[in-house]
Amino acid sequence: MTKKGALLVNLGSPDSTDPKDVKKYLDEFLMDPRVIDVPYWLRSFIVRGIVLNTRPKKSAEAYSKIWWEEGSPLIVLSERLRDKVDDHTGIPIALAMRYGSMTIKKGLQELKEKGVTEVLIVPLYPQFAMATTETIMVLAEELRQEFFPEMTFDSLPAFYNKPEYIEVLSKSIAEKLEGLDYEHLLFSYHGVPERHIKKRDITKSHCKIDGQCCITHSPAHKFCYRHQCYEVTRLVGEKLQLKEGTFSTSFQSRLGFDPWLQPYTDRTIEKLGLTGINKMAIVTPAFVSDCLETLEEIAMEGEEIFHEVGGKEFTTIPCLNDREDWVRVLSGWIDRWAIVEVETAIA
Numbered sequence: 001m002t003k004k005g006a007l008l009v010n011l012g013s014p015d016s017t018d019p020k021d022v023k024k025y026l027d028e029f030l031m032d033p034r035v036i037d038v039p040y041w042l043r044s045f046i047v048r049g050i051v052l053n054t055r056p057k058k059s060a061e062a063y064s065k066i067w068w069e070e071g072s073p074l075i076v077l078s079e080r081l082r083d084k085v086d087d088h089t090g091i092p093i094a095l096a097m098r099y100g101s102m103t104i105k106k107g108l109q110e111l112k113e114k115g116v117t118e119v120l121i122v123p124l125y126p127q128f129a130m131a132t133t134e135t136i137m138v139l140a141e142e143l144r145q146e147f148f149p150e151m152t153f154d155s156l157p158a159f160y161n162k163p164e165y166i167e168v169l170s171k172s173i174a175e176k177l178e179g180l181d182y183e184h185l186l187f188s189y190h191g192v193p194e195r196h197i198k199k200r201d202i203t204k205s206h207c208k209i210d211g212q213c214c215i216t217h218s219p220a221h222k223f224c225y226r227h228q229c230y231e232v233t234r235l236v237g238e239k240l241q242l243k244e245g246t247f248s249t250s251f252q253s254r255l256g257f258d259p260w261l262q263p264y265t266d267r268t269i270e271k272l273g274l275t276g277i278n279k280m281a282i283v284t285p286a287f288v289s290d291c292l293e294t295l296e297e298i299a300m301e302g303e304e305i306f307h308e309v310g311g312k313e314f315t316t317i318p319c320l321n322d323r324e325d326w327v328r329v330l331s332g333w334i335d336r337w338a339i340v341e342v343e344t345a346i347a
C-alpha cells in the first residue's frame, strides 16, 4: 500500500543574523559544486580562502536589515505557504530548505513518519537552474538511496510558462501597479554565471547567450535558465498588454569576476534613471518568496541607486509569497499529481 505526500523545497537562510551563523550557511551554500562549479580545490580556495573572510560580516549586516521577529522572511513566508497548501490539498505537505537547518533529510523523515512512500518534490523556483532545482533533486536522490530506499520520487518541473502561474504573477503585478503611472517595469531575475547556461545546453551547440538563441525554438530550453526568464517576461508582457519599450529584463546578485547573465540589474536601474525615467517598478520572478535578494538588494539598494541618479518613485512588487491565488494554483498541481502521476523527472 503506497501513500503520497509532497515536499516543498526553497533555498534556505542562516539560523540568525549572527556572522557565525551566516558564515556556516554561506559555507554550505557556496561549497555546493552546482553553485560554484569549479574543481573542489579551487572552490575551497575561493570560498574558504577568500569569500568567507569578508562576506559573512557584510551579509549579516544585510540580513539584519530585513530580518523579522519570527526569523528569516524567506523561511517564514515559505512556512506560511506550506501551511496554506497543507490546508488546501488532500495529502501530507512538508517543507525543507536546500541549505541550513531545515534540511531535506528532515523533511523526508517528517513525511516518512506520516506513512508517505511516494513523494512529489516541489522546488519553489519557476525556472530551472543547476544552482537551484538541479541541486535539490540531486541531493534528494542521494538521501533517498542512503536513508529512504523504500520511497519513490517525482518532481514538479519548472513552471515558468504554465498559464496558471503567469496568470497569478500578472495579477500580482497589476494589483500593485493599479493607479500608479509608472513609466518602466523591470523584470529582475537572480543571475547565474554564463557558464552555467552553456553547461546545461543539452544540444551542446544552441546557447550562445546572444540576442537570438533564447528566442529560437530549441530542446535546449528545457534546461535554459536564461530562456525561461525571458519567457516569463514575454508572457507577462502579453498578458498585461504592456507596450514595447515600457518593460525589460535584467539579472541581479552577481558574485565574483566571471561574466554573469546580463544586463545587470544595478546598472539597468542606473541607466533608467539617467535616461529620464522618473517612476519605475520592479518585479523579481525568479523568487517565489521574498528574501534578502528582494527586500534588501532590490527594495533598499535598488531604490537608493535610482534616487541617486535622479529617479523619483521606485515601486517594488512583492513575490507571490502566500497569496491565496498562488496557494490555489500550487495546491492544484499537487492534487493533480496525487490523483494521476503526470511527470517523472528524476534522472
Ligand SMILES: C=CC1=C(C)c2cc3[nH]c(cc4nc(cc5[nH]c(cc1n2)c(C)c5CCC(=O)O)C(CCC(=O)O)=C4C)c(C)c3C=C
Residues within 6 Å of the ligand: 011, 012, 013, 014, 026, 030, 035, 036, 055, 059, 072, 074, 125, 129, 131, 132, 190, 191, 192, 193, 225, 253, 255, 286, 287, 290, 291, 292, 293
Ligand atoms: C555564487 C553564486 C550564486 C549562484 C549561482 C546563485 C544562484 C541563485 N540563487 C538564487 C536564490 C537566492 N540566492 C540568495 C542568496 C544568495 N545567493 C548567493 C550566491 C549565488 N546564488 C549568495 C552568496 C547569497 C547569500 C547572500 C549574500 O551574501 O549576498 C537568496 C536569499 C536567501 C535568503 O536567506 O533570503 C535566494 C532566494 C537563485 C534563484 C539562483 C539561480 C537561479
Ligand SMILES: [Fe+2]
Residues within 6 Å of the ligand: 190, 253
Ligand atoms: Fe543566490
Ligand SMILES: [Fe+2]
Residues within 6 Å of the ligand: 206, 207, 208, 209, 213, 214, 215, 224, 226, 227
Ligand atoms: Fe538560450
